[in-house]
Amino acid sequence: xxxxxxxxxxxxxxxxxxxxxxxxxxxxxxxxxxxxxxxxxxxxxxxxxxxxxxxxxxxxxxxxxxxxxxxxxxxxxxxxxxxxxxxxxxxxxxxxxxxxxxxxxxxxxxxxxxxxxxxxxxxxxxx
Amino acid sequence: xxxxxxxxxxxxxxxxxxxxxxxxxxxxxxxxxxxxxxxxxxxxxxxxxxxxxxxxxxxxxxxxxxxxxxxxxxxxxxxxxxxxxxxxxxxxxxxxxxxxxxxxxxxxxxxxxxxxxxxxxxxxxxxxxxxxxxxxxxxxxxxxxxxxxxxxxxxxxxxxxxxxxxxxxxxxxxxxxxxxxxxxxxxxxxxxxxxxxxxxxxxxxxxxxxxxxxxxxxxxxxxxxxxxxxxxxxxxxxxxxxxxxxxxxxxxxxxxxxxxxxxxxxxxxxxxxxxxxxxxxxxxxxxxxxxxxxxxxxxxxxxxxxxxxxxxxxxxxxxxxxxxxxxxxxxxxxxxxxxxxxxxxxxxxxxxxxxxxxxxxxxxxxxxxxxxxxxxxxxxxxxxxxxxxxxxxxxxxxxxxxxxxxxxxxxxxxxxxxxxxxxxxxxxxxxxxxxxxxxxxxxxxxxxxxxxxxxxxxxxxxxxxxxxxxxxxxxxxxxxxxxxxxxxxxxxxxxxxxxxxxxxxxxxxxxxxxxxxxxxxxxxxxxxxxxxxxxxxxxxxxxxxxxxxxxxxxxxxxxxxxxxxxxxxxxxxxxxxxxxxxxxxxxxxx
Numbered sequence: 001x002x003x004x005x006x007x008x009x010x011x012x013x014x015x016x017x018x019x020x021x022x023x024x025x026x027x028x029x030x031x032x033x034x035x036x037x038x039x040x041x042x043x044x045x046x047x048x049x050x051x052x053x054x055x056x057x058x059x060x061x062x063x064x065x066x067x068x069x070x071x072x073x074x075x076x077x078x079x080x081x082x083x084x085x086x087x088x089x090x091x092x093x094x095x096x097x098x099x100x101x102x103x104x105x106x107x108x109x110x111x112x113x114x115x116x117x118x119x120x121x122x123x124x125x126x127x
Numbered sequence: 128x129x130x131x132x133x134x135x136x137x138x139x140x141x142x143x144x145x146x147x148x149x150x151x152x153x154x155x156x157x158x159x160x161x162x163x164x165x166x167x168x169x170x171x172x173x174x175x176x177x178x179x180x181x182x183x184x185x186x187x188x189x190x191x192x193x194x195x196x197x198x199x200x201x202x203x204x205x206x207x208x209x210x211x212x213x214x215x216x217x218x219x220x221x222x223x224x225x226x227x228x229x230x231x232x233x234x235x236x237x238x239x240x241x242x243x244x245x246x247x248x249x250x251x252x253x254x255x256x257x258x259x260x261x262x263x264x265x266x267x268x269x270x271x272x273x274x275x276x277x278x279x280x281x282x283x284x285x286x287x288x289x290x291x292x293x294x295x296x297x298x299x300x301x302x303x304x305x306x307x308x309x310x311x312x313x314x315x316x317x318x319x320x321x322x323x324x325x326x327x328x329x330x331x332x333x334x335x336x337x338x339x340x341x342x343x344x345x346x347x348x349x350x351x352x353x354x355x356x357x358x359x360x361x362x363x364x365x366x367x368x369x370x371x372x373x374x375x376x377x378x379x380x381x382x383x384x385x386x387x388x389x390x391x392x393x394x395x396x397x398x399x400x401x402x403x404x405x406x407x408x409x410x411x412x413x414x415x416x417x418x419x420x421x422x423x424x425x426x427x428x429x430x431x432x433x434x435x436x437x438x439x440x441x442x443x444x445x446x447x448x449x450x451x452x453x454x455x456x457x458x459x460x461x462x463x464x465x466x467x468x469x470x471x472x473x474x475x476x477x478x479x480x481x482x483x484x485x486x487x488x489x490x491x492x493x494x495x496x497x498x499x500x501x502x503x504x505x506x507x508x509x510x511x512x513x514x515x516x517x518x519x520x521x522x523x524x525x526x527x528x529x530x531x532x533x534x535x536x537x538x539x540x541x542x543x544x545x546x547x548x549x550x551x552x553x554x555x556x557x558x559x560x561x562x563x564x565x566x567x568x569x570x571x572x573x574x575x576x577x578x579x580x581x582x583x584x585x586x587x588x589x590x591x592x593x594x595x596x597x598x599x600x601x602x603x604x605x606x607x608x609x610x611x612x613x614x615x616x617x618x619x620x621x622x623x624x625x626x627x628x629x630x631x632x633x634x635x636x637x638x639x640x641x642x643x644x645x646x647x648x649x650x651x652x653x654x655x656x657x658x659x660x661x662x663x664x665x666x667x668x669x670x671x672x673x674x675x676x677x678x679x680x681x682x683x684x685x686x687x688x689x690x691x692x693x694x695x696x697x698x699x700x701x702x703x704x705x706x707x708x709x710x711x712x713x714x715x716x717x
Binding site: 009010011022023024027028030031034035038048049052053055056062065066069070 | 216217219220223224225227228231232234235236525529530532533534536537540541544545
């Protein structure tokens with residue numbers, strides 16, 4: 001089974017669901033993640049504020065941070081291959097990445113993003 | 128003193144700021160040390176003044192108290208504790224992760240949750256870690272104002288069940304740090320709920336509101352499985368001092384009535400009364416006298432008289448009223464009478480014909496009591512920012528908007544996540560920001576929550592401000608709530624204090640904290656001044672004379688000042704609030 005690792009910007013809590021305006025992206029991703037995990041997918045999220053060690057230990061993530069910076073997060077790795085940057089995968093994509101779609105049809109979905117959305121409390125310091 | 132009978136290992140003193148729990152905790156430390164015990168005094172109060180009481184510097188590490196063999200003390204500084212906590216997390220990654228990533232982590236660990244977690248970590252060490260406290264017979268906790276204490280005491284229960292269920296540690300920093308603490312937290316809970324190890328002493332003044340506060344604390348503690356074991360009614364005017372003077376007599380009668388009127392859970396626990404002393408509780412000799420049964424004799428000369436030159440609240444408001452709008456925030460430590468002063472200001476401005484909205488964010492609202500609900504003034508409206516209600520509304524709003532498209536499982540998960548403690552701060556702030564805006568059209572008078580909470584609120588405002596600046600397009604005109612608070616034409620900060628040394632020192636510390644946020648008090652109000660009365664009671668006149676020094680300190684610090692007299696009856700209801708604003712100069716001789 002593919003291992004999916006999502007490296008997220010520094011969110012004030014594990015899910016980032018807080019702050020003056022809760023981010024729709026994070027609400028949706030959180031629900032999708034729960035859904036896929038309940039189906040047995042191997043997905044783990046790492047929050048920079050909670051789990052800096054996970055970032056420091058992975059050379060791919062370190063290189064990405066050096067080159068692009070935290071504004072380029074989230075970074076999605078599948079079996080240590082970068083498949084998406086700067087945004088969260090939706091449920092259909094996640095399902096495919098997890099190898100659970102009816103017709104696994106995996107392509108590289110790296111989409112550069114103009115403005116980084118760090119999430120609702122990415123920079124609010126709410127916690 | 129019954130609270131000193133067969134003392135157990137841990138002694139907690141809890142009560143609103145200004146009731147004298149620091150003095151009593153210090154005096155208890157001196158008393159137990161005098162009986163040959165090894166005693167550790169731990170202050171977790173954000174505005175700790177244990178050092179001030181002993182005339183020395185204590186600080187963040189265990190320090191022997193000079194002149195009291197056997198007594199050591201320590202002040203847990205929440206800010207320093209948070210710094211150390213942050214460094215433990217970030218330190219290992221400095222030079223490993225890019226600087227920008229380090230900055231981003233630091234920012235996330237700068238908020239109120241981190242401060243609370245860090246203070247709590249320190250606190251449990253002394254309650255549970257036997258290696259730190261093994262050499263002491265007693266550990267005394269001089270705890271923070273009621274709301275903060277409750278949070279502090281409430282956390283262990285929550286956290287233990289939280290950690291046992293393997294919950295997701297939202298807002299609490301790296302899980303690894305918490306896992307290590309699991310045993311320590313469990314021990315802390317066990318100690319707190321065990322009456323053979325812990326004595327929890329409520330401290331109150333002999334006034335209905337203060338005793339009501341103690342009652343509420345007792346009930347709230349009971350709810351989370353912790354039982355208050357004792358009550359101390361502090362600074363009771365002795366019978367001997369209550370003759371020949373209207374004010375002294377009415378104070379005495381009122382206090383005795385309040386004590387006799389104790390109801391509910393407070394009647395089930397033993398209580399002690401400590402008489403009002405001639406001197407302030409500063410220095411070891413004063414502390415020794417506090418718990419002794421000896422009655423003091425006041426000097427028979429009734430020196431001094433009513434100081435009619437003291438500036439009134441009315442004069443202060445004359446400068447403010449013509450604008451017809453603006454935000455007036457009464458700030459100060461719990462127990463100094465912020466609610467009363469805010470209510471008096473609101474009533475006066477409404478009397479002058481202005482449209483006034485009076486509101487409070489104090490979790491323990493006295494507002495309804497102070498105004499006895501119906502104001503009778505058509506242009507005065509009253510509201511309350513209830514933190515519980517605010518968070519409920521916030522959750523409902525997020526669920527109805529961002530959570531609308533989720534399936535049932537997703538909705539349940541989101542609802543769970545929105546329970547995190549920082550969301551409450553956010554929710555309260557949202558209410559607050561709405562009221563800040565309203566002050567552009569009419570007067571908004573706020574009675575803010577106790578100091579620590581107020582500052583957290585400001586911190587939230589500050590973070591929001593930074594966020595706004597970052598996301599707004601350059602050159603676009605915008606105004607944030609913090610900018611409103613920093614604008615002297617928009618916001619008038621009224622710093623409320625009492626004419627006693629410790630409250631004034633605490634007010635000066637608060638002023639420093641506000642200065643860091645770029646906020647300057649517009650005026651100071653000294654509440655409950657005996658100097659502003661014409662009492663002839665020798666004890667009360669001695670107390671009035673003791674006001675000279677703290678009043679002088681305030682004069683040095685304040686650009687504007689008003690002194691509010693000590694009223695013979697508690698200022699509940701509109702007529703009495705009017706008396707606070709412009710006190711009638713009457714003769715109270717018998």
